[in-house]
Amino acid sequence: MSNQGIVVINSFVYLIGGDNNTRGFRAESRCWRYDPRHDRWFQIQSMQQQHADHCVCALGGYLYTIGGRDHHNELKVVERYDLQTNTWEFVDPLKQEEEFGFNAETQKLLSKNGETLLGAINFFICSVKTLVDKTIEDTMVNIKQYENARIEYDAYRTDLEELNLGPRDATTVPKIEQSQYAFQAYREKYEKMRNDVSIKLKFLEENKVKVLHNQLVLFQSAIAAYYAGNQKQLEQTLKQFHIKLKTPGADTPSWLEEQ
Known part of the structure; x- marks a missing residue:
């Protein structure tokens, strides 16, 4: 064939x-x-x-x-x-005289739908970029801070345990009190960072399941509507996701649209 x-x-x-x-x-x-x-x-x-x-x-x-x-x-x-x-x-x-007009109308429709589809794709890319470059990156920063806080907390806890095992006299008691104060401060810092990481991971999971899933649905629906030549469905898909797009050439119509 x-x-x-x-x-x-x-x-x-x-x-x-x-x-x-x-x-x-x-x-x-x-x-x-x-x-x-x-x-x-x-x-x-x-x-x-x-x-x-x-x-x-x-x-x-x-x-x-x-x-x-x-x-x-x-x-x-x-x-x-x-x-x-x-x-x-x-x-x-x-009809012979209609062929060029039909082609022009087809190209006009493809141009308009193509710009709308491009707007949807740009929105999809922007959403994924935000998830990757901001949400995930911010979560990784918190995880690193949490890891550092855990190491510091373990170090001060070990120091305090060693001092408590030793003798208590006029020399060691101030050191124990100072170590106890530092240990308490780093424990609070560690627990705060642990809670922050827990919240960020939960938020990240919600974004992965909800936001990213919705964006994939948007992307698939927009592509399907474009290839089906269904302009109304394409526009309805964008409305469904509350997207207001300013497509390229929105201010100045193309020469095809002016015909």
């Missing part, structure tokens, strides 16, 4: 039409879908007509096959595949 149309929708790879090389490069109407969960290709409903060297895109939850050629002629027909019913149907064909 060669000259197929390929598109990704909802994590499934669709292989549409193309040339069957075993039959002398004859255009095909057959279609397949790859399911990564089972690592298998499944044949889906064939198109109404053979297509090769054609354009395939996803838009609004549908899959479109546009133009191309059959065994002999260039095609202007457009077919639409319904993922829910596993059926193909003809829609309005391309």
Whole structure:
């Protein structure tokens, strides 16, 4: 097979039409879908007509096959595949004078959705960067401080134990009292650092489970909506996570948007 149309929708790879090389490069109407969960290709409903060297895109939850050629002629027909019913149907064909307009509209939509997707990706990267560079790094600093406090606490505790095992006289009693005072101060410091580390680790675990999980859901949903050509779903995904994005070019529309 060669000259197929390929598109990704909802994590499934669709292989549409193309040339069957075993039959002398004859255009095909057959279609397949790859399911990564089972690592298998499944044949889906064939198109109404053979297509090769054609354009395939996803838009609004549908899959479109546009133009191309059959065994002999260039095609202007457009077919639409319904993922829910596993059926193909003809829609309005391309007209010669409409081809450039259709391409411009497609590019405009891709540009707009691409900027929105880029904003979502940047938000995802920023959130992960905050988790790694700030939350995790801050926790590591606290752990190091806790380790130092533990070493100091152990040292002063050992000194106090050795003094308590020795004789008590006018010379040693002031040393014992001074050691007791220092031991108490470092014990309080050690216990404070231990509590701080415990809180930071709990907070880090919550971030890992909640924040990072939510960001991965956002990332996956945004990618899926973009490749499905579903602008509303893409925007709804951002609203769901309370993200207000100022996408590139928001102040100044691109030349495509001005047309």
